[in-house]
Every structure is written in structure tokens, then in C-alpha cells.
Amino acid sequence: KMNENNRLRLAMQKSGRLSDDSQDLLERCGLKVRFHSQRLLAVAENMPVEILRVRDDDIPGLVMDGVVDLGIIGENVLEETVLARRSQGEEPKFHMLKRFDFGGCRLSVAIPTDETWGGLESLNGRRIATSYPQLLKRCFDERGLTFKPCLLTGSVEVAPRAGLADAICDLVSTGATLEANGLKEVEVVYRSKACLIAKAEPFDNEKAALVERLLVRMQGVARARE
Numbered sequence: 349k350m351n352e353n354n355r356l357r358l359a360m361q362k363s364g365r366l367s368d369d370s371q372d373l374l375e376r377c378g379l380k381v382r383f384h385s386q387r388l389l390a391v392a393e394n395m396p397v398e399i400l401r402v403r404d405d406d407i408p409g410l411v412m413d414g415v416v417d418l419g420i421i422g423e424n425v426l427e428e429t430v431l432a433r434r435s436q437g438e439e440p441k442f443h444m445l446k447r448f449d450f451g452g453c454r455l456s457v458a459i460p461t462d463e464t465w466g467g468l469e470s471l472n473g474r475r476i477a478t479s480y481p482q483l484l485k486r487c488f489d490e491r492g493l494t495f496k497p498c499l500l501t502g503s504v505e506v507a508p509r510a511g512l513a514d515a516i517c518d519l520v521s522t523g524a525t526l527e528a529n530g531l532k533e534v535e536v537v538y539r540s541k542a543c544l545i546a547k548a549e550p551f552d553n554e555k556a557a558l559v560e561r562l563l564v565r566m567q568g569v570a571r572a573r574e
């Protein structure tokens with residue numbers, strides 16, 4: 349049966365840029381969890397908490413649908429999901445509990461290095477490769493501009509060279525990937541960090557107290573690092 353126990357369910361990225369920091373954060377909060385690479389679910393040894401490890405893209409939806417109680421996710425993926433659901437006529441519900449100091453990056457427009465930048469207007473009606481069509485569309489909409497999407501979930505940075513797009517809109521942290529692909533960052537569309545979200549449906553007293561305890565510990569972790 350579903351949810352027979354009353355454990356708090358938290359979703360985090362299984363393997364990727366947020367995994368180590370998410371796991372580290374949980375450990376610093378005092379959670380003792382042993383992860384098995386094959387298993388989706390891991391139960392904490394010392395608290396009524398279970399950790400679900402999935403692809404980051406699935407996390408906002410799992411929280412919004414109330415399948416899990418909490419999720420650690422990049423704001424970029426969260427906001428893209430919010431916009432996507434809204435465009436389907438749904439108003440997604442969740443609570444933002446905390447913004448972390450890891451997972452920092454920006455979603456930026458980049459063009460070939462040898463081209464001169466004429467502002468976003470110069471891309472009006474052009475083809476742009478991205479994994480974040482909703483965030484990019486919001487940015488273009490705000491300026492009364494349009495673009496033709498080239499939707500790629502990976503290898504976005506090779507699209508201009510491959511003749512698939514005039515520009516890209518992708519996540520950047522150091523800028524090394526853009527540089528290695530002959531591209532330059534010209535406009536920041538969205539700034540992101542990892543964050544903690546909770547489902548909209550209220551928790552029972554026990555779970556609410558546990559979430560409060562975890563939040564206090566996370567606050568302590570953040571202070572210890574300053």
C-alpha cells in the first residue's frame with residue numbers, strides 16, 4: 349500500500365551536480381542514510397525520513413503532485429516546471445522553504461564569439477537551442493520578441509556550430525563550456541541556486557515538527573559555513 353508509514357519523504361537528485369551537496373546537507377542535518385546505488389528509496393536510520401533519489405527534472409512535479417513532502421531542486425528546473433504547468437492551464441502549488449548556497453548558475457543566451465551582439469532584439473524571430481523554452485519565452489515575451497525553439501535536453505552548446513540554431517540559451521557557471529564551443533555569453537535570462545520546496549498540502553503535527561527541526565538545522569549548517 350502507498351504511504352503506509354508516516355515517514356517524511358524527501359526527493360533529491362540521484363546523480364548530477366546537486367547530488368553531493370544535497371547528500372552533504374542532509375548529513376550535516378544529522379540524518380544517517382546509507383544509499384544503495386540500485387535503490388530508489390533510502391530510509392534514514394535515526395529519523396522517520398526517507399530519501400527518494402530521482403532525475404532532477406522529476407522533482408518539482410513530485411512535490412507539486414504531493415507524491416513527496418520535500419524536494420531539493422535547482423530554481424531553474426522549478427521555475428521551468430511552474431511555467432510549463434501554467435501553460436497547460438494548471439496553477440502549480442508548493443511552498444518555497446529555503447534557498448541554499450550551492451548549485452549556483454545562470455541561464456544565459458550565448459552567440460558565436462565572432463558575431464557582434466546587437467541586443468536581444470537582434471535574435472527576434474531567430475532559432476535558439478535550449479532545454480529551458482519556458483524561461484526563455486518569458487524573457488522574450490517581456491520584451492515583445494519571439495524566437496523559434498530548437499529543443500535539446502543535452503549538447504545544447506554544439507547547436508550553432510552544427511547549423512541547428514543561431515544562438516543558445518543554456519546554464520553557465522564558469523563559462524568554460526561556452527568558450528570551448530566558440531560561444532560568448534551575452535544576456536542573463538535567469539539566476540538560479542538550489543532550494544528546498546514542500547508540497548502545498550499541510551503536514552500533520554508530527555511531520556510539521558520534523559520539517560521545522562530540519563530547517564533549524566539547515567540554518568545552523570549555513571551559519572557554520574559563513
Ligand code: PRT
Nearest residue numbers: 364365403404405422451452453519520521522523524525
Ligand atoms: O540526470 P539529471 O536529469 O538528474 O541531471 P541533469 O543532467 O539534468 O542536471 P545536472 O546534474 O547537469 O544539473 C543539475 C542542476 O545543477 C541544474 O539544473 C542547475 O540547477 C545546477 N547547475 C549549476 C548546473 C550548472 N551549475 C552547470 N554548469 N547545471 C548544469 N551545468 C552545465 C551546463 O548545462 C553546461 O553544460 O555545465 C555546463 C556549463 O558549465 P561551465 O562551468 O562550463 O560554465
Ligand code: ZN
Nearest residue numbers: 403404405406
Ligand atoms: Zn535533468
